[in-house]
Amino acid sequence: MRGASAWAPLLLAAAAQLTLQEPTERPVFTCGGNFIGESGFIGSEGFPGLYPPNSKCTWKITVPEGKVAVLNFQSIDLESDNLCRYDFVDVYSGHANGQRIGRFCGTFRPGALVSSSNKMMVQMISDANTAGNGFMAAFSASEPNEKGDRYCGGRLETPGSFKTPNWPDRDYPIGVTCVWHIVAPEDQLIELKFEKFDLERDNYCRYDHMTVFNGGEINDANRIGRYCGDSPPAPIVSETNELLIQFLSDLSLTADGFIGHYKFRPKKLPATTAPPITTTPPVSTGLKPTVALCQRKCIRTGTLESSYCSSNFVLAGTVITTVARGGSLHATISIINIYKEGNLAIQQAGKSMSTKVIVVCKHCPLLKRGLNYIITGQVDEDGRGKIMPNSFVTLFKTKNQKLLNALETKQC
Template identity: 30%
Template structure:
């Protein structure tokens, strides 16, 4: 039997010749979802066999996207591997789509069947961080690719580097059509310690219909600083038309996102905490502008110095002082949350307001106060949006007072004589102890720093059951 994950429905699974691990695997039938290798982003265990099935109704297909990939080995993947198989509706016949390992995530996959089997196997030797992936169940007529990919062959997605490369990568040959728009001086792999990048034809107006991808990679032990000198792109409130997007690793996954920029304002200097950076430029068919010119340089991590107004993480990363000891790991090594047991918060004098966040109603308190001084959340509407990222946590049934703990952090209790009350340390520690196993089985770390909260059970000082 395979381990059933939350939001997973039970159906009859095809026979798997190896014994699946209790740490992973499941059968998904929800319209969309996500999963990852065990312990991600920490190293996955050895000797794993994980099998996930994504099952749609007959007539529907599955769109599958791997956001990050770090699996031991290179093609043909003799050691650890991630296999994708399309299966017939009865689960008796399958077709292998891909076998994956290494560090390069593939483009989006659109299946031609209503079932997708995802198998992850690790051997007894060295491992990696694993993978994270998302899926959507869609109509067969709705097949699409990511905005930085090319769609052909009724569902095949290609990296844009295969578009207009004078070779037919698509069976329908559409990847070599309308190539007059394509500029080969756009994007590329930059490995020098310093360099520059610019929009096509800069300083003239950039052409329409552009997707440029620069992958900057410098030696290990260095970080990358990106500086924009000139910047002028079509403006939009959410940068939906023409934009530059920067990521702090080689993939354009949500977890690596550093910022999206458009308009005439220079973006800030961007520093990647690691030795890789991805810069994407997208232009649609509408208005055009003068584009941008930017330079980058690498800095030895040991030479990185933060400003007097910033906190220096152990790994050299710089973070604003306001994020230190706020209960969240803003440094990728977690050093901003170390030795925080002596931290106290001054009361914030403001008017109390009725709790409007639905999941936080009916608790031991019914009034809150914003802005949330611990997390920098301006109002309850923003709190609702932030809590969506913690949906999996709030749905766990490992601890009866988990909802109270979560709400007292995001939507804190307000007291009439001024200020808000944090959760008690004992409440946080009890939740961490009882939920640790459930979170580990999903490859998720406990998100709160319990040492931040008052070591007291006095209801005047902190919230308790």
């Protein structure tokens, strides 16, 4: 964590814009407020000192009519968590009931964030524990049709396409965050395909990546997939009339980017409303075999030793989210330790790692939020863990650690 002197250049720059009478005077940041004008600065309470615990601060920004609000984070230092569950900053397009553009925590500084109107809201929430120096951000007004290469995203209500900044002339810039909110008529779904796709490659898509969510919010429970590399995602069909696409580039390598095309189509019968990514279990080629599989009595077979070599992945982790979808359960696992990884897609934020798994029969085996488990299973072509009724899953206890460490060195 930095000392206050390290922030002096940023504070002086802010002071120079905020007051002409005394350019060396440090601005004082308070908890929230209303900010009206062409440009200015906002910051967490007491920045660059530690922000207080158990706080909720809201900043409402209004730039002149006919323009859009643009926010650039100069600095961010909040408690790090892969899901930003504890201390975080939310940025919204508009003031009341606005679309959330993004949620941020840790020390990663996103690129320029653009509102769809002349209003923007920033909200910071902290819990009772770890604190940091907080954040400081500059806001400004921009012409809606002259956003420049660094700006992207927006609300899309008619069929069309979207692309990364600079496409197709050159690579996308570093430090960019783009959020596209696609909204179809209420009685229709959204079909999304990517013509070209090329982002920085990483096995876990920790750096430059695109994430697609069902609905209109960045909500990990509704995440369809996270993508990077140079292989276009399979065609995606929304579960409702809304999709949210978030693109993020970090501060290092870049690539060509992507262009996506979307169209609207009528809702179909339940038999065709499966999740838009390939999540069908390998043992099931249709609905009836899966139903029959899940009607069997749920009895765990085998042992951890016998399951180790036959499984693609073996890990110990905490269940942090569970969402029932049809007859299956989609869960997010915060990883305690991973003993066999295979091609499992793992997301990393700081020192925290998590992964997504699908329990094909949602009650077998039963996963409960907040509990620690040893989980074994297979991995589908999207890198998502698949847990079948015969997969070995048990509560994780300290006494299991010695056996797991021994299995980690086992030659299969």
